[in-house]
Amino acid sequence: MTSNPQKPWLIVQMGNPPDDLRAHIGEQSDWFRAALGEHGANALVVRPFAGEALPAPDSVSGAVITGSWSMVTDKEDWSERTADWVRLAIDAGTPLFGVCYGHQLMSHALGGEVAYHPKGREIGVKPITLTPDAANDVILGDFPAAFAVNLTHEQSVVRLPPGTTVLAGTEHDPFQILRYGPRAMSVQFHPEFTPNIMTHCVTRRTEVLSGEGFDVPSLLAGVQATPHALRLLRQFMAETAAR
Secondary structure (H helix, E strand, O other): OOOOOOOOEEEEOOOOOOHHHHHHHOOHHHHHHHHOOHHHHOOEEEOHHHOOOOOOHHHOOEEEEOOOOOOHHHOOHHHHHHHHHHHHHHHHOOOEEEEOHHHHHHHHHOOOEEEEOOOOOEEEEEEEEEOHHHHHOOOHHHOOOEEEEEEEEOEEEEEOOOOOEEEEEOOOOOOOEEEEEOOEEEEOOOOOOOHHHHHHHHHOOHHHHHHOOOOHHHHHHOOOOOHHHHHHHHHHHHHHHOO
């Protein structure tokens, strides 16, 4: 299948943010529209959690599956329907890019395992390190060996789907960038996050994070732009659209 620029890109929005966050900075589809640049303006947004039907995979140029405040392990009906759609899209050769919840859902859909991370939450701007396999990746081949990303998650991929290539990790979570094939990739971090989004996500959890032993002022002081993470998302779209 060749990606058709006349077809819209799809943003699969996996739930709404908490009301306080949504009031200040919008929701996942807003963040991705901005992050996707020219592709975002005409993107189709589908919300499976609200009962909206996912389109036929060959009717879109590709799809981004967003993060969520839900948990993949709850296996909610709308989430499992999306996992079914992921398998159809992979079979159809539709480009897929999963983010955080989307990363975990893609791995779950393809035979991997997701669970609460045994070391607890990972949050903040952290460096990820590329694996040797990244040197041969069509997108990551000219990226720096390590770069900063925005992270906030409690669950992780703990067992890989068959045939998956690991392209980057952190000390906390070794499965930060996964490639499932030439047109399917997922990331545990948030390339769509701006410093403003990250700041709000940390600030609203100040009490919880402090109780878990995090130094919240240090987390906030470390907030910065993550241009390489954003570049990865945009280059995935450009590379798959060119095929």
